[in-house]
Amino acid sequence: MDRAGPGLPQALDACLRAAPRARLVVLQPVFVPVDPALLRWLHKVAQRWRHRQPQPETLPRIVFAPALGALDGLAPLLARSLAQAQDLPDVTQTQPKQWERDPRAWSEVPPLARHLLLCLGPRCTALGAAGLWAQLRARLQADPELKKTVMPLHTSCQYPCNLGPLAISYPDGHWFGHLDVQAIDVLVDAGLRPEGAALRGAPHGGETGRDQRRVNTRSHTPWPRRRPRFSNLVSGR
DSSP: OOSOSSOHHHHHHHHHHHOTTOSEEEEOOOOSSOOHHHHHHHHHHHHHHHHHSSOGGGSOEEEEOOOGGGOTTHHHHHHHHHHHHTTSOOGGGTSOTTTTOOOGGGGSOOOOSEEEEEEOSHHHHHTTHHHHHHHHHHHHHTOHHHHHHEEEEEESOOSOGGGOSOEEEETTTEEEOSOOHHHHHHIIIIITOTTTTTTTTOOOSSOHHHHHHHSOOOOOOOOOOOOOOOOOTTTTO
16 A cells, blocks of 8 residues: 555455445555554545445445454564574575676756655555656656656655655745556646646646646746756765
8 A cells, every 4th residue: 555556445345346246345554564544544435435436335345354463473474584584595695796886877866847646655566656656757757848857756745645646846846746657647648847837737636626726736936957956964965
């Protein structure tokens, strides 16, 4: 549920396609430690998925098994794994010979015009953000101009989860909510280009009026490209 797909609605869709006559779907939370707030949210996601189906009364029961972190057998299992690990080779035997050499780009700040921060927190991921992240990266990599000027980054929770999937454009400060496949395409095709679309009019999903009231879509002046300034905080230079 955190930074990986499929999201819970997509997984439930797949279950329904694979077993249309099933009477029970059991969901196994595997996160450790147990997160009561996340569990409550996942229950809501499952209920909202059911509510959106054309005939919710015909759907199978959906139940949540105890989370992995709450299982009594987890501690002995981890203890056995640690005991078995004592026979594994030392890290010096598993690393490549040139392990001290890092790519040069890791020490250089790229001269980008914009960052697009896509939320991959657990709640946005449950709403399909992992698939949108793959789509966004593929679209930017396929565009020679945007590949050099826009860096996509994924973040943890950006907080207004009910507006998810969410993204923020930096440094212009635009928030984009209720994102879907169409919205990512419009965002890449128009909003992220410095020559003028200015992110205005990119869809946010759902009802346009509602989303425009709740998500900032003001126009902005394109951010000029310039070499970044970098301070070495360790040495004080």
